[in-house]
Amino acid sequence: MKSKCFKLSAAIVSTATVVGKKEHEGPLSPHFDFFSDNDRFGQKTWEAAESEMQRMALSYAMRKAKVQTEDVDVMFAGDLLNQCVGSAYGLLSYDIPYLGLYGACSTCAEGLLLASSMVTAGFADLAAAVTSSHNTSAERQFRYPVEYGGQRPPTGQWTVTGAGAFLVTAMKNLNVNTPPMAYVTAGMPGIVLDLGINDVGNMGAAMAPAAQSTLMRYFKETDTSPKDYDVIVTGDLGWEGGRILCDLMTAEGMDISDRYQDCGRMIFSKNTQDTHSGGSGCGCSATVLGGYLLPKLASGDIRRMLFMATGALMSPDSLKQGNNIPGVAHLLCLESPITEKGNL
């Protein structure tokens, strides 16, 4: 079978992150660009607040890269809201060609994969990937009104209030004015898997098999193994799903536990912030990648990293109709522009 791994020659040249109050109070606080102390970002609705986060993130990513709207050839964006209105309204003020995505919490990797593919192929000189989630807009859409005070199970996760924007160009376009934060050297779109999980309070378990599937396909098709990467990081499997992924990989003879991390585990304190199994949402992987991991790649602290954002592709209606929760995981290989080896 031929390889379904994309060979990419792209570079992330800028990123910006916007988070809510709880994320600002978490261990990664110093790494984020903006926060709102009431999660509203000056807006009247939670949905408008989510859109505003996307607008701010892209605006600041463009400002950091010293580029204007007309310099960005295409943008990929998506979020968790019905009909992806977080992105549609949030990026409405930019006169940039817009391609909407729905990959649930995998959207950050999906957007970066497509943006990197477009610049590698020369269809775009500069492409953007933007995504977001908002705890309160997600709670009322997917679960209960927050006023109801619904109990979450220990395996439940906390949707991150956050947005991340990334600007990507082809390696050959790089020059002294646009130093790269990281190279994107490979990408692999995930296959949707349904292993029978239907517990909406345990999304990590629903997504872990998809992460295993993508990772195993990637190692096989690139003839590499965990030791070839300093860090293997998933988007939001959380404490529960991450443990399942490590177990599944060990069962395949590929122990990743010594270099495994998960954005949902990193963004909140396990001891002092009550988020049960950790963070989740498109904004989780986007803000941790943009705020924390990319600077470590830029500095050479991480040399080579696999980044897999994971998504659960159900809807509240599909669960009520008796369906399981299908999962998907898209993978990117990110490499440091600095060649000395380091650790997370």
Added chain:
Amino acid sequence: MKSKCFKLSAAIVSTATVVGKKEHEGPLSPHFDFFSDNDRFGQKTWEAAESEMQRMALSYAMRKAKVQTEDVDVMFAGDLLNQCVGSAYGLLSYDIPYLGLYGACSTCAEGLLLASSMVTAGFADLAAAVTSSHNTSAERQFRYPVEYGGQRPPTGQWTVTGAGAFLVTAMKNLNVNTPPMAYVTAGMPGIVLDLGINDVGNMGAAMAPAAQSTLMRYFKETDTSPKDYDVIVTGDLGWEGGRILCDLMTAEGMDISDRYQDCGRMIFSKNTQDTHSGGSGCGCSATVLGGYLLPKLASGDIRRMLFMATGALMSPDSLKQGNNIPGVAHLLCLESPITEKGNL
């Protein structure tokens, strides 16, 4: 400003279409591959029926092309349902890497644009684009339960029950075993526009300015004009939106009315099927393109065509919160493999 039009070297090698009862009773009936006389496709829910249409469409498109699951390197899919579950569940049985899209009714063009880009760039040998809509799943999600019997205004459109699947390869991969139906020679992603329309009963008016914007940008960047194309066809502007687009284009000195068509106008009979302003939905442009227009390109009856699927990027919630309806239109230039000129 540099061109934001993608130069593509792709070919659509197979397509299949699945429609519901009303579409089967319409003027394009002989051109569709499958129909269900109760819109259920053997399923218990309308949402499952929509998923089943996607599964059937991709299955038959692959059968026509004599290819297997492992031959398809990546698929792009999306629909109108919350969290795009029509696609996620419909394509779950295929072990093909899956990239989910949300472009509302523009999804057919968005998927074909990305699939064509991927094969042109060599990331995939064979890529699929699949999309669907279902009248009854859309009615209850976006409007009223059908039992309520809500009145629709004269500018209202009828969501098409239908799915279309397309298989795309690079021109250089073509051989006698895979004759092309049409070449995809250019693509242009649309910019999201909000011209202040907030009437959910007049989506054509909300989307027409986006179609005008994409068309004007395309003509300018490619230095072509309407006379260079036999047919200019939009996805689902319907009678109302199509009239607005022609007026907007005429005001710009670009009369397209003698070669303009719209899938939403073609799929239902204006006289005998009561759909007011015509058909709409991702399945509208997908089934008319796949069932009716592509065979005309394959036979040379149409030589060169611009296909623009249009989307309205609102949600029921965003409208209740006082937002307008932003529109987007993605464009493809499709050319016949047969070089003699013809007419629609």
